[in-house]
Amino acid sequence: DSHINHDTLERQLMQLECYFTWGLEKEAVDLEYLVQRLLDFIRVPTEKVRSFNFLAYAKYMQGCNEDALAYLKQAEDYAKKDHEDEFEKWVLVTYGNYAWLYYHMGDISKAQDFLSKIEDICKNIPSASCYSAPLSIVDGEKGWCYFRFARKYYKEAIVYFQKALAQEPDDPEWIKGYAMALYRTESFDIISMEESLALKQLKRAMELNPEDAHIVVLLGLKLIYLEQRDEGIKLLEKALTLAPDEPYVIRYVAKGLRNTGCEDESIKLLKRALEKMPNSAFMHHQIGLCYRNKIFKLQPLLRRPIIEMSIQHLEKACKLKHFFFNAQLELAKMYALSKDFQKAEELFQKTCEMQNTCEEDIAMKHRCYGDFLFKYKQSEVLAIKQYKAGLSCRKETQDKERCLQQLERIAKRCIGWYPKDGEAYGLLGLVHQHRKQEMLAVECFEKALLNDPGNEDYLSALCELTDDYTISQPSLTHQNKMLTNAVSINT
Template structure:
């Protein structure tokens, strides 16, 4: 094909609505995790044409073009088994993907053929492909499944589809889940957009038990425990073998503190989806909570072997989570911390350095790594100076996160303990100054930095003090 013809063809391909034109960046995804997840989804036979479309694109990114083409042909075959119409708008994405994969394989005749099929569908529509609810729905689903970085885009797509077809259940469900992933503002149970949309989604999808468990998880945030538990128990009764229902129910009972129930449900989910990193991670979190509960009972010497057994379970499930999802930052940094708890300090340090590098490369959860590294320094290496440094980094990066709040509390506890021992500890007042400064409490921050400087010279405290005085 001549360069001029290739340029014309690429212009037409770029105008299509499909995975190849949705700016899905390879660096934003864990392709191995997606590959495993979509294969499991295929077995469930839910939205198979959609799943095969997504799996095809993953295979393309992995460099397996023949497999990508095969998956797309399967998607098309499954659609035709259920529908007679060859030029339905539901096929816009599949035909677009087929045009692109054939272009990359230099099958230009087939590429042009699928382009023509998309054009024929467009001729019968009054709107652009980008405004078709079926396209918006698949786009929203794709953004949600491929990376957390695309959650906002997913929400926008489902909202547009819902504006066009407000009574359609799958758009209501998609928008509800997208909101669940993105909305964490200061709301009441009455005005929470997530709760309102989840209730609406359940109305339009009364048999969707996953939505009920998600609603329960959000209701707990507003202390509506009775309704939440009713929803979870009803979902488990109706869908006892649904892996998503089981894993979210496990998360619910974990949050509630019913660790044995949570672990049992998650193990059931793991039998259905053995290679799911999310479930392994949730099991690790359950065992962590069980370990904390055990340690809080005291008598550590007697309970030592039991605590060690639980710690072994935590490490096993974190290792499995990181094996099945490379680049799982939260699991990686938590695993490094637990290596430290096992007194395997060199292995912990090595794991932390790898996790820091991965988090920086992916721009993903770096504050979590700083928090776990601070915990490692404080509890395993007894290096309070380095712990303080990394708690501060975590607090600066993400103050509203669980790790950010824990870091602030730990810094406050360290500072207050030091002041109780020595009322002239300048560094302790410097820590309190940092906390007040980060919270925007300028007057209190100035007072703390002035105290810190009165007990010893420190250029950082002086710089912060001058900046604060100038800003008032």
């Protein structure tokens, strides 16, 4: 009976909407750094309930169950204090976390008590099941959870913010979360002002809450990225006035200053923030990037001390945050600049092997490693392999385009040297194929086959192109001849 009850309890727990059922992977995040960031967010009034909930889950993952219980108690207290009118809705996620935590602690009786509380609440909510309810508050908290946990969950964050907004279209917190998640996912995209959903949502969020420095600073950065420099800088200044001591705001204002060529002002601002937050990986990362930018404004003989300053801050950032993908990639580039090629290669390989990176990172890491192999190791073959790997990114990002540009340059140079280079034509065909230039791709793969008859990769590419696209009859006839010739030669 006890075994049956245990199985029943687990099935009931799995129906809850809480941090324990949202599929978060411990390996995707640096837990110590996550805890530190959440402690920063607690200071923001609107963040208290979700931050304490999140802290409880993070502490559970660290094996600190008593700390987790204490944080859940604070989440419950603030739900009562700040959301008295909707307390039962706001506390659903917290009670779900309680139930799971007690279950993992072996206190089955208390786990069942919280399941009963959740069941009582759900009885009064239309369309609710026994243990979960279709509420914007739950979807919104789920969105914030995914957004804050790790970059690989940004797409899930967007989905749940959209669900929350479908129920409450004008809720400022869900609009803010949606805008911020869009901003992050668009940050690597090649995009115009007209196409930018993030820009539209950031403007809407600022209309609803013009004093929210987090939104103001991101809108300023987005405008600078979209080449609206003056308007963007004004918003950065406004954000800093609104929240002069807020780490999140300082970090992004500094980033905006760096992106507009004001590295010294950015460093000054970041170092002032570091006095209060000496263990901020993000601040050290941003300072490292400022020094990186300064390097290229100096004569080669004057660069060494600036390179060392950049390395010092980037190493500190990587030490403070173990899964800091961007900082690791920049540090590898700095090692290359300092001619420490062994350290550079080890770090490039480490970033390329990282599994828990988001889609945009695929093109970035392989493009950077490819550039290193091409420039510093003079290995065109290995560089090509990395650039090709970067093309597996499903999004059209700047780094993916740079992979294509590098492959195109290499192919055209090889053809210029030796017009019968089948491999170079195959490479050029691949570039045209990724750019949806089907006719040019077919021509290149035909030339590749002409010089390398029977090559299965080129045959496969041609078959794929003719299956997927309508090719003109003369080209198709010529291609059929090519395929027939290639097959006969090969056999």
